[in-house]
Amino acid sequence: MTMKSSTRQVDGVTIVDLSGRITLGEGSVILRDTVRDLLSKGHKKILLNLGDVTYIDSSGIGELVSAYTTCKNQSGELKLLNLTKKVHDLLQITKLYTVFDVKDDEATAVKAFTK
Amino acid sequence: MHRDRVSYTLDSTLETVNNAEETASRLASEAGFDDEEVMKISMAVREAAVNAVLHGNAYDPNKKVTLAFERTANDLVITVRDQGKGLDTSRIPDPLAAENLMKSSGRGIFLIRSFMDVVEIHPSQSGTEFKMIKHVRGSADSKEASQ
Numbered sequence: 001m002t003m004k005s006s007t008r009q010v011d012g013v014t015i016v017d018l019s020g021r022i023t024l025g026e027g028s029v030i031l032r033d034t035v036r037d038l039l040s041k042g043h044k045k046i047l048l049n050l051g052d053v054t055y056i057d058s059s060g061i062g063e064l065v066s067a068y069t070t071c072k073n074q075s076g077e078l079k080l081l082n083l084t085k086k087v088h089d090l091l092q093i094t095k096l097y098t099v100f101d102v103k104d105d106e107a108t109a110v111k112a113f114t115k
Numbered sequence: 116m117h118r119d120r121v122s123y124t125l126d127s128t129l130e131t132v133n134n135a136e137e138t139a140s141r142l143a144s145e146a147g148f149d150d151e152e153v154m155k156i157s158m159a160v161r162e163a164a165v166n167a168v169l170h171g172n173a174y175d176p177n178k179k180v181t182l183a184f185e186r187t188a189n190d191l192v193i194t195v196r197d198q199g200k201g202l203d204t205s206r207i208p209d210p211l212a213a214e215n216l217m218k219s220s221g222r223g224i225f226l227i228r229s230f231m232d233v234v235e236i237h238p239s240q241s242g243t244e245f246k247m248i249k250h251v252r253g254s255a256d257s258k259e260a261s262q
Contacts, residue, residue, distance in 0.1 A: 057158065057162065057165070058162055058220075058225075062220050066219040069217055094222055099216065
């Protein structure tokens with residue numbers, strides 16, 4: 001299953017609903033293009049909903065890091081929502097869990113962005 | 116002694132990476148590993164295949180990736196071999212180091228080592244071989260290793 005991405009706006013925050021696999025190739029490219037497109041349009045509060053992401057490899061992890069730093073470098077904010085156990089465990093062992101602002105409730109996550 | 120071996124010679128493509136992962140997942144399941152262990156094994160194989168295709172063979176259509184699975188009495192032994200210039204193991208980064216933590220690459224070999232019980236990297240001028248071993252739970256070796 002390849003990755004799919006859709007976006008919606010909630011209280012000034014762009015929520016990106018991702019599903020499928022974030023892996024080397026198409027999945028990583030879709031994530032990269034989505035984040036860059038949002039930033040280029042001035043959408044700098046980005047919440048990546050990973051609830052339906054079934055698999056992520058080292059390339060996908062790298063793409064999440066890249067999205068985070070790209071957003072931060074443009075004075076934006078990027079948070080993660082609804083990590084599956086697989087993704088949670090991967091971020092733990094790579095010591096990235098504490099780098100990202102990870103939320104498990106959408107309303108709480110939206111409120112956590114700077115007003 | 117129970118011993119089965121199967122090997123594949125594959126092109127240096129992204130399709131090979133996906134095939135390697137799927138094959139590892141199937142064979143690990145057949146070997147009796149639980150879902151979590153199957154995920155770890157298949158991800159380790161995927162990362163080794165990525166390394167072979169991208170960094171070893173650099174997508175060269177004239178170079179192949181060899182993937183082999185061997186089920187012994189106590190282990191699942193997996194080897195992934197490329198035909199590249201040979202990995203310089205002294206240059207493998209520590210992705211947990213502060214200076215590397217926010218880099219967008221360099222985590223593949225770390226994940227392989229995290230997910231498999233034994234990992235040997237054998238570089239040579241004719242390519243690099245990753246040998247990865249997962250102990251079958253309940254085997255004599257596993258019991259000894261856990262003591």
